[in-house]
Amino acid sequence: MTASVQADWKVIAFRLKEEEYALAVQHVRSIEKMQPITRVPGTAHYVKGVINLRGVVTPIIDLRERFGFAPEPYGEQTRIIIVALEDMEVGLIVDAANDVLDLPAESIEPPPEAIGSVEASYIDGVAKVENRLLILLDLAKVLDR
Amino acid sequence: MDMSQYLDLFIDESKEHLQAINERLLELEKTPEDMSVVNDIFRSAHTLKGMSATMGFEDLANLTHQMENVLDGIRNRRLSVTPELLDVIFEAVDHLEAMISSIAAGGDGTRDVRGTVEQLKRIEQGEMPNKQAAREEPPLEHAYGEFEYHVLEQAKEQGFSVYEIRVRLRDDCLLKAARVYMVFEQLNEVGEIVKATPPVEMLEEEQFDREFLVTVVSKAPADELQKRLMGISEIDEVKVSMLSIGEPSAESEKAAAPQQPAAMEQAAAVQAEAEAPEKQTAKQATKTIRVNIERLDRLMNLFEELVVDRGRLEQISRELNHAELTETVERMSRISSDLQTIILNMRMVPVETVFNRFPRMVRQLARELGKKVRLDIIGADTELDRTVIDEIGDPLVHLIRNALDHGIEAPDVRAARGKPEEGTVQLRAYHSGNHVFIEIEDDGAGISREKVLQKAKSRGIVSPQAAEHLNDQQIYELIFAPGFSTAEQVSDISGRGVGLDVVKSTIESLGGTVSVDSQPGKGSLFSIQLPLTLSIISVLLVQIAEETYAIPLSSIIETALVKKEEIFSAHNQPVIDFRGKIVPLVRLKDVFAVPGAADDEDAVAVVIVRKGEKLAALAVDSFIGQQEVVLKSLGNYLSSVFAISGATILGDGRVALIIDCNALVK
Known part of the structure; x- marks a missing residue:
């Protein structure tokens, strides 16, 4: 939230269910196509397992399941967004990811009491750009175990 | 020696x-x-x-x-x-x-x-x-080889004098080569030039600054030479000195190196002139260079990637079944395993580097505590991977402090118990199989079973009911539980809030184990078992339904096929009879909740694994084979997963999980 008053946000926009979300680019390492995931037993249901990301074993979270949405079979559009937070690198499975946007600081608003279906605690704010509504994710909360 | x-x-x-x-x-x-x-x-x-x-x-x-x-x-x-x-x-x-x-x-x-x-x-x-x-440190010096030395010696015997002449040309000298020629000419008239520095060829090509050195044998006196040379124009200075070669090491005197960079050159020169009459060259049997540790780490990382690709190549060649390809890949595999041995050896460091700070520490601690303690170190030359060495210091310090603080009694107490006043702490390191053991044994009071139990109960580490069933060994292990500390009063030495649980977790993070044994009144023994290397391990790949897991060979005793009717039940736990021993059967499919239909085959493939003295039979669907793999962490997000110690990347690029057998053997 503090960042919103300072400058424009550069974000990666992605789609989950019918809504658009955004993650600050400085957290995003890469965007990968779907690939074989090795299940890791005994982990939370939304942890799908690990992948071999160019030699680094990277855990993968299904964001739909993380938010409690009904799981969907993965398709052509499905992407894994590799994000980094502090010393963690994690992949997030999203329905589609295809946009890099500059969000003007003034377009960002604090999260309303209840927005869409994602619990407000994962949300850092919302942004209105033209006629799109983007939900800014709070990555620390998403990765909180 | x-x-x-x-x-x-x-x-x-x-x-x-x-x-x-x-x-x-x-x-x-x-x-x-x-x-x-x-x-x-x-x-x-x-x-x-x-x-x-x-x-x-x-x-x-x-x-x-x-x-x-x-x-x-x-x-x-x-x-x-x-x-x-x-x-x-x-x-x-x-x-x-x-x-x-x-x-x-x-x-x-x-x-x-x-x-x-x-x-x-x-x-x-x-x-x-x-x-x-x-x-007075002349910048130019002559170094004589054995042959030249003999020539000079012979000349001297025949009544010649040996002179070293330093000639400096004037700054504005234009035709340096010509002056050199004239100098040589003059000298040749009265004697013979034995050696020149720089060499004659370089002098002729004017490849020198202003100064050069010649060694001349002549019957003429020094001042005559001086006069002859000073007669040549454009010469700034001539210094003639008599060379004494009577002393045996005269040549090395002349080899006295100019200030700094000479050390290396000189060493090289000694190598080059194999005939040089230096007596110490033979002693220098092994040569070492110092390599930055980061470079070794990078080498290791690169090699790890190579190992992954090697696995992939092996798989491809098996699939294609092409004779020449198979042969080449096999050769490459052999070479790369030799390479692996070399790289791993390069990273091995003797535990001495850690141990050598303990004698001082023990002496000082003993004095602080008013105790008499002798530290015996055995096997300090045992080698361990550098990564392990870096981490093992603190846990050992802790255990040794512990032995001094809680183990060894005060001298009067020891005397009263009929022990020598001086207590002994023995620090041992040795290799065994694929592991290195480090043991710390003291002849102190030992661990008090009652005190440990009482403390564990009061701290809620163990419930009174459970405590009933614990044997001595299990009770001693309680001291590694988080939040446990037996020190009566918090002393400066070992009661600093960090307990033995930290020791345990550090050692486990290195892939090792720590255990304790004790005899009341006689002393205690802390035993640490560490893997020789951390990054590349041999595993057995096994298949469970659609999933592939890796079991470290170091914990495997053997594999077997067990018929359905050979599986019994004891205390609601399936067990098998393995060489007369009842071994619990752990179905990995259940432990890891592997999706897939329940198998109803006649025989079950089992891997017998060991943790200390205890065994377990891990039931799998099939064995794939043995492979060298690179151990990787699951990442910080998945920091602790039950019974999984890490992951590895297989030849086909997929990730396989490595099973932590220690968690499965109860």
């Missing part, structure tokens, strides 16, 4: 001492009356002397010996500290540094230091150093 294994240690320590001497000398310069500084320098020099004499570096020992004498004079106030005196000592230190770097670079550390030694001797006898003599 082969000292090569101690060479690195020697170099490191020598550097430290020289550094200390340098710093202290600078201090001494400011406070010449401070005898504690002189004492420090003296001690460092003394140690250096002892070490270099042991290692067989005589020049080094000689010089330090003289230096020590002078310092002793200062200490006893026979000599006073003057800048001139310090200059000579600094010069000696410069020589020492050059010798050490020569040794570190693989040379033999010989160097002509007699000039400096002589000066030190004179100082010792009360003469003040002659500045002029001290500073």
Whole structure:
């Protein structure tokens, strides 16, 4: 939230269910196509397992399941967004990811009491750009175990 | 005696001492009356002397010996500290540094230091150093090979004199080669030129600055030569000196190196002139270079990637079944496993590097605690991967402090119990199979079963009911539980909030285990088991439904097929009979909740694994095969997953999980 008053946000926009979300680019390492995931037993249901990301074993979270949405079979559009937070690198499975946007600081608003279906605690704010509504994710909360 | 294994240690320590001497000398310069500084320098020099004499570096020992004498004079106030005196000592230190770097670079550390030694001797006898003599360091020198040496010697026997002539041309000399020619011409008239530095060819091509050196045998007196040469125009200076070759090591005197960069060159020169009459070259059997650890780590990382690709190649060649490809891949596999051995060995460091700080620590601690303790170290030359070495220090410190604080009793208590007043702590390291064991054994009071139980109950670590069923071993293991500390009062030594649980978790993070055994009144034994290497391990790949898992070979005893009817049930737990022993059967499919239909085959494939004395049979669907894999972490997000110690990347690029057998053996 503090960042919103300072400058424009550069974000990666992605789609989950019918809504658009955004993650600050400085957290995003890469965007990968779907690939074989090795299940890791005994982990939370939304942890799908690990992948071999160019030699680094990277855990993968299904964001739909993380938010409690009904799981969907993965398709052509499905992407894994590799994000980094502090010393963690994690992949997030999203329905589609295809946009890099500059969000003007003034377009960002604090999260309303209840927005869409994602619990407000994962949300850092919302942004209105033209006629799109983007939900800014709070990555620390998403990765909180 | 082969000292090569101690060479690195020697170099490191020598550097430290020289550094200390340098710093202290600078201090001494400011406070010449401070005898504690002189004492420090003296001690460092003394140690250096002892070490270099042991290692067989005589020049080094000689010089330090003289230096020590002078310092002793200062200490006893026979000599006073003057800048001139310090200059000579600094010069000696410069020589020492050059010798050490020569040794570190693989040379033999010989160097002509007699000039400096002589000066030190004179100082010792009360003469003040002659500045002029001290500073005269000719930039050009002749080094004679054995052959030249003989020629000179013969010439001398035949009544010739040997001169070294230093000729300097004027700054504005235009035709240098011509002047050189004239010099040679003049000399050839009265004698014979034996050697020139730079060599004649270079002189003819004017590849020199302004100065050159020639060695001449002649019957003419020195001043005649001088006169002849000074008669040539454009010559600035001619210095003729008589070369005495009567002394056996005259050639090495002349080889006295110019200041700094010479050390390496000289070492190289000694190598090049194999016939050089130097006696110490043979001693230099092994050569070492010092490599930055980061480079070794990078080498290791690159090699790990190679191992992954090797796995992939092996798989492809199996699938294609092409004879030549298979052969090539097999060859490559063999070479890369040799390479692996070499790289892993390069990273091995003797535990000595960790152990050698303990004697001092124990002495000091024992004094603080008012106890008498002897530390015995066995197997300090046992080698371990550097990554392990880096991490193992703190846990060992903790365990040793623990042994002194809680184990060894006070002398009066020991006497009352009929033990020798001096307690013993033994620190042992040894190899066994794919593991290294480090054990710390004390002959102290041992662990009090009752106290541990009482504490564990009061801290809620174990419930009173559960405590009933614990055997001694299990009770001792309780001291590793988080939040446990048996110290009656929190002492300065080991009760600092971090308990043995930290020791345990550090060692487990290294892939090792720690256990404790104790006999009340007789002492305790802490045993640490560590893997030889951390990053590349041999595993057995197994299939469970659609998933592939890896089981480290180090925990596997054997694999077997067990018929359905051979599986029994004891306490609602399936067990099998393995060589007369009842072993619990762990179905990995259930443990890992692997999706897939329940199998109803007649026989079950099992992997018998071991943790200490205990066994378990892990039921899998099938065995895939043995493979060397690179151990990778699951990442920080998945920091602790039950019964999974990490992951690896298989030949096809997929990730396989590595099973932590320790968690599955109860």
